[in-house]
Structures are given as structure tokens and as C-alpha cells.
Amino acid sequence: MLELKNLTCGYGTFEAVHDLSLALQPGTITALLGANGAGKSSTLMCIAGHIQLHGGSIMFEGRDISTLPAHDRVRLGLAISPEGRRLFKDLSVEDNLRVGGLIRPRSDYAHDREQVLSLFPRLGERLDSLAGNLSGGEQQMLAIGRALMTRPKLIMIDELSLGLMPKVIDLCYQALHKLREDGMAILLVEQNTDRALSVADQVCVLESGRTVWQGSAQEAARDPDLASAYLGLH
Numbered sequence: 001m002l003e004l005k006n007l008t009c010g011y012g013t014f015e016a017v018h019d020l021s022l023a024l025q026p027g028t029i030t031a032l033l034g035a036n037g038a039g040k041s042s043t044l045m046c047i048a049g050h051i052q053l054h055g056g057s058i059m060f061e062g063r064d065i066s067t068l069p070a071h072d073r074v075r076l077g078l079a080i081s082p083e084g085r086r087l088f089k090d091l092s093v094e095d096n097l098r099v100g101g102l103i104r105p106r107s108d109y110a111h112d113r114e115q116v117l118s119l120f121p122r123l124g125e126r127l128d129s130l131a132g133n134l135s136g137g138e139q140q141m142l143a144i145g146r147a148l149m150t151r152p153k154l155i156m157i158d159e160l161s162l163g164l165m166p167k168v169i170d171l172c173y174q175a176l177h178k179l180r181e182d183g184m185a186i187l188l189v190e191q192n193t194d195r196a197l198s199v200a201d202q203v204c205v206l207e208s209g210r211t212v213w214q215g216s217a218q219e220a221a222r223d224p225d226l227a228s229a230y231l232g233l234h
């Protein structure tokens with residue numbers, strides 16, 4: 001569905017990610033791991049079209065989208081729940097969902113809103129609250145819900161569990177399982193490495209913008225280097 005070939009991107013002359021090649025299939029979760037500053041968020045922002053590609057290519061469903069503006073990528077089915085969530089904090093939950101759904105025909109709104117609320121019933125209880133007044137967990141659900149309102153085929157989620165209570169993290173991961181069952185491709189950036197490894201079908205580890213490990217979840221479970229050398233576990 002999504003194919004990155006030698007993706008290189010950054011800021012001005014600084015390259016945050018070098019030569020990343022990765023393929024994502026529908027109905028799978030790919031975990032993008034690595035320390036702070038490794039280039040994970042930059043990778044997501046580049047795929048979404050928010051930062052410039054310096055080299056390589058991004059193919060989505062067989063089409064080269066490397067130079068396509070961000071809003072056109074959303075229309076093709078590529079959504080992001082970005083680092084920091086970037087909600088419209090002075091707008092209500094309902095209006096944040098509405099903004100997410102703006103690229104869809106108006107007649108889709110009620111259905112898509114129902115889908116999001118069935119995935120995150122808590123949002124249904126807070127529809128009139130300002131996004132800025134929500135708890136961290138509710139904000140995370142709203143950020144994901146807003147992205148889902150675009151009816152994506154691929155969703156990219158940055159720092160899913162950062163700062164959230166274990167119970168809320170469980171809820172978010174349950175939602176990921178459901179989305180995967182529905183055939184969505186998911187690209188997940190996580191600090192919570194153990195948790196990410198427990199759900200991922202595929203794993204990619206970045207270090208200073210370079211890919212230092214890549215493989216299936218089964219290979220990840222068998223490889224002692226992954227945990228000790230690259231992820232600082234054990």
C-alpha cells in the first residue's frame with residue numbers, strides 16, 4: 001500500500017532521515033522505533049507531505065505521491081495523528097471531528113462520526129467540551145478520531161501512549177486492533193517499545209536517521225540484538 005524507497009528528508013540542509021526503505025501492507029501494524037531525535041516524527045511528517053523530501057520516493061497504492069501537497073495525500077487516504085496531537089483546543093470535540101471530516105462529502109459525516117464514537121465511546125460523552133479541557137487520554141482519542149474522520153486507508157500515529165494512564169493506553173491499543181481487523185495499515189511511533197513490539201507485524205528501528213534494524217515481529221522476538229543494542233531494553 002505504502003512504499004518508501006530510500007526516503008531522505010530533513011530541515012534546510014540538515015538531513016533528519018537518510019535512505020529509509022519500508023513497505024506497509026493493508027491490515028498490518030508497523031512500529032517505527034528509536035531514541036529521541038532518531039527521525040521518527042520527521043518520517044511521518046514527510047510521508048504526510050508536511051516536510052520536504054530530499055531524496056527517494058513515496059509510493060501510495062502504486063502512485064508516486066512524493067511531490068503531492070499534504071491535503072491531496074489526505075484525500076487519497078493517508079492520515080496522521082501528529083506529535084503533540086495539534087488539536088483545535090478552542091473548538092469542541094464535535095467541531096474537531098467536523099474539521100477532520102471536511103474533506104468528505106457532508107452526507108458521510110453522521111456515519112463517520114458514529115464509527116469514531118463506537119471506537120471511542122468516551123468522546124461521545126464529551127462532544128460539547130472544548131478539546132483543550134480534555135484529559136490527555138481523551139485528547140489522544142480525539143486526535144486519532146479526527147484523523148479517522150478522513151476515512152484513511154493508512155493512519156500514522158505519533159507517540160500513541162506518551163503521558164497516558166495504563167487503562168487509556170489499553171483502550172487506544174484495542175482501537176488499533178480493531179482498525180487493523182478492518183484492513184487499515186497503521187504506522188505507529190512509540191516510546192513504549194515493549195507495547196509496540198507486542199502488537200506490531202513489522203518493526204523498523206531508526207538511529208540518528210538511519211535504519212539500524214528492520215524485520216517482522218517474529219524476527220524481532222528472536223533477535224536479542226534488537227532489544228539490547230538498539231532499544232536499550234534488558
Ligand code: ATP
Pocket residue numbers: 011014016034035036037038039040041042043083
Ligand atoms: P522525538 O521522539 O524526540 O520526537 P524523533 O525520533 O521523532 O524524536 P525527530 O523529531 O524526527 O525525531 O527529529 C529528528 C532530527 O530532526 C532531530 O535531530 C531533531 O532535532 C531534528 N528536527 C526535528 N524537527 C525539526 C525542525 N522543525 N527544524 C529543524 N530540525 C528539526
